[in-house]
Amino acid sequence: MTVPIYISAEDLEEVVHLVRRQYGYDFGDYARASLQRRVIRCMQKAGCLTAFELKYQLTNDERFFAWFIESLTVNVTEMFRDPAFYKELRNTVLPKLASYPILKIWHAGCSTGEEVFSMAILLHEAGLLNRTRLYATDLNPANLERARQGIVPLQNMKEYTSNYIQSGGTNDFSSYYTARYENAIIHKEYRKNIVFATHNLATDQVFNEFQLVCCRNVLIYFNRELQNRVMTLFSNSLAPLGYLALGMKESLLFSEARDQFDVVSPVVRIYRSKT
Amino acid sequence: MTGCRVVAIGGSAGSIPVVTALLQALPTSFPFAVFVVLHRLKNVTSSMDTILTSKGRGLVIGEPDDKEAIVAHRVYLAPQNYHLLIEADRTISLDYSEPVHYSRPSIDVTFESIAMAYAGSAVAILLSGANQDGADGLLAIVRQGGVAIVQDPATAEYPVMPQAAINRNKNAVVLTPEHIASFLHTLND
Structure with missing residues (x-):
């Protein structure tokens, strides 16, 4: 049996403080339960038996820190995750957005790009892709580097195809990518309107105005206070009557910004700015 | 046992009838929260909460939202495709990180988090299943x-x-489903 690796709440705060002071990444307002679990996972992978060892490595080894950040942030994503959400986008949101001559959409916390590729496919099928600019941001540069290549593991494509069909897609899903060895490469024409850039929701500001902001399953890693700040950031980033899409279990109910939004779909969590 | 604040039930293949029986066996009022973590399919529409509710004799059973405050006398079902964790302030945090034992929600993740947040006032029950999830938890x-x-x-x-x-x-403690049910009754004090 392996010795269980553990980090106390106090040591966790010291690690957060160290990372902020030395590298400028602020995890101070991240929800502690999952942060603690992920730090322990990093310690296991790196063979750090104690919090002291972790802090020592972080202080003295920049490459270790880069690895730590990549492992600490959650980079799990799927194409057409929650098909019901994409169906609602197709049926309710995109027809409304079609009236704009130019569309701007922000995917905040885009990870390796799977959701923004899904959105580009939806926009293509709605005839809107050519007049849309998609901004996909993440705090992790390694994620963005991968997303820019448009590469998705081929082994996931069977599941994504099923998701796509459930979302109401009627095209041949394989016409959107080329399979090569273990990878599927999303065709360039569906990626050409996507701008990938680093943006840290915890520290960075409004940078444009959007008709739709998608931020699904990112806020769950933040505490209530940071969630409120980010919700204000989204509110200030939305064009009048712009849409906000959250994850299936993320609710505006607990947020101070709830009065600024109407509920478009209570099940798939699509909201619309009142002003 | 006195001072129980939370009962967590984890199950996989073959566990639904036992979960249902345990929920039905809960006393009419109980001063703790119940968490149920079941291995389930993702990306399909699920009515698990409705199924459990219909068999739960008026219990409040639902999939919580992120950051929801935990209330006693309520049953929380871990949502599909999320891990469910508990914060020190007794609110729920959902998490979409890698599956554990091919499972999201994973029983280990919730049990370990409950151990951290509730320490000695937690009861965890592991039921039928076909993998190793829950043992570490x-x-x-x-x-x-x-x-x-x-x-x-x-x-x-x-x-x-x-x-x-x-x-x-x-x-x-190894018990038959009937004995687990009667144990739940002793937690009412």
Whole structure:
């Protein structure tokens, strides 16, 4: 049996403080339960038996820190995750957005790009892709580097195809990518309107105005206070009557910004700015 | 046991009838929250909460939202495709990180988090299933002073999961579903 690796709440705060002071990444307002679990996972992978060892490595080894950040942030994503959400986008949101001559959409916390590729496919099928600019941001540069290549593991494509069909897609899903060895490469024409850039929701500001902001399953890693700040950031980033899409279990109910939004779909969590 | 604040039930293949029976066996009022973590399919429309509610005799059973405050006398079902964790301030945090034992929600993740947040006032129950999830979680519960109960593998439709937990936890209490049900009644004080 392996010795269980553990980090106390106090040591966790010291690690957060160290990372902020030395590298400028602020995890101070991240929800502690999952942060603690992920730090322990990093310690296991790196063979750090104690919090002291972790802090020592972080202080003295920049490459270790880069690895730590990549492992600490959650980079799990799927194409057409929650098909019901994409169906609602197709049926309710995109027809409304079609009236704009130019569309701007922000995917905040885009990870390796799977959701923004899904959105580009939806926009293509709605005839809107050519007049849309998609901004996909993440705090992790390694994620963005991968997303820019448009590469998705081929082994996931069977599941994504099923998701796509459930979302109401009627095209041949394989016409959107080329399979090569273990990878599927999303065709360039569906990626050409996507701008990938680093943006840290915890520290960075409004940078444009959007008709739709998608931020699904990112806020769950933040505490209530940071969630409120980010919700204000989204509110200030939305064009009048712009849409906000959250994850299936993320609710505006607990947020101070709830009065600024109407509920478009209570099940798939699509909201619309009142002003 | 006195001072129980939370009962966590983890199950996989073959566990639904036992979960249903345990929920039906809950006293009409109970001063703790109940968490249910079941291995489920993702990306399909699920009515698990409705199914459990219809059999739960008026219990409030639902999938919580992120950051929801935990209330006693309520049953929380871990949502599809999320891990469910508990914060120190007794609110729920959902998490979409890698599956554990091919499972999201994972029983280990929730049990370990409950062990951290509730320590000695937690009871964790592991039921029928076909993989190793839950064994580490029960270990964490016991280490923090909580009570770990495993369904007797002889009564489980799939004995692999409870057996793995027993092998890993010398201090786990092995009970039949009927005995687990009567144990739940003793928690009412």
